[in-house]
Amino acid sequence: MKLGKGIEWAAHACAVLALLPPGAALSRESLAGYLGVPAPYLAKQLQALSRAGLVETQRGVAGGYRLARAAQAISLWDVTAALEGTRPTFQCTEIRRNGPCGASPSECPAPCDIAAAFHQAETAFRDSLRAVPITQIVLGATAVATDDRKARIREWIQEHATGRH
Amino acid sequence: MKLGKGIEWAAHACAVLALLPPGAALSRESLAGYLGVPAPYLAKQLQALSRAGLVETQRGVAGGYRLARAAQAISLWDVTAALEGTRPTFQCTEIRRNGPCGASPSECPAPCDIAAAFHQAETAFRDSLRAVPITQIVLGATAVATDDRKARIREWIQEHATGRH
DNA sequence: TTAATTACGGACAATATATATCCGAAATAA
């Protein structure tokens, strides 16, 4: 049970995009530079976010990425689901049907309790992430930032944001 | 985010061991035969359970595996932790420290909100599994079993259990 | 006490998945 590091990148990327003024966008290169991660692989995460409808893309000159909806309406679960998919973490292979004392089909009207328990645990995991919108990440990050750094961030965005007009 | 199939095997194995009379044991071959899974790989899961202190092993003639403590005191989380380890699913690589606007060490007294959110979600997952003891699995399985099959299971155990004396 | 038997335990390959990268095609604005 492991979570790919792409999720961390994508979450941070969304948090940065949330700082943009309405209509503005950031190129893949700019985003990768800001986050200090390799651009080609970040591109893969951004594509996944795009397919999931979390970010909008704009090709061509002054193109880039922007959030497709309000940061308040994008949760960490949305990001996780976009990258890892929604397939259940526990796949039941119906062991109870195997072997000399295997259960007959009529004895298996519902998933076994092992599968049910893991499914419920996963639901708890998912619900916990669903309760955290990107705005919460942004607020938490700005809360600890010094005034000097906040100014530098604003300046960087001003410099790299490519507005649509 | 995926869970190995070994967890399913190990959980079922524990459920079978829970049916043994006190002091009795089941050999690796017998267990694999009962579950209908390849014995050499099941051995790996059983070793992990042994290292984690969930099952007791006995070598030599008439040896085998038995639960190390009451089935009531073994949860699905115990089994999961024994096989997958307790290392967190989300590893924060401190992206916030990267790039031209990276945070200084003094601005990072606590984990960032992304890491905190995933940690909390994982706690919810873990707590959910912790609430499910092996006894619940056994009860659920016997609830749907026909009387005929319950008798066959008792017979199979009688035949394969190797008592310690 | 000794030797044969039985089963566990860790080391060892093969396979699958995730990670990281690149390049051509498509699209957009000037």
Added chain:
DNA sequence: TTATTTCGGATATATATTGTCCGTAATTAA
């Protein structure tokens, strides 16, 4: 048209999972 920029697929590399083996320890019986 031309320069710029993203998207998608094809391609290596690294890591984790899956599967298999043989040595070693423990037990029983002679």
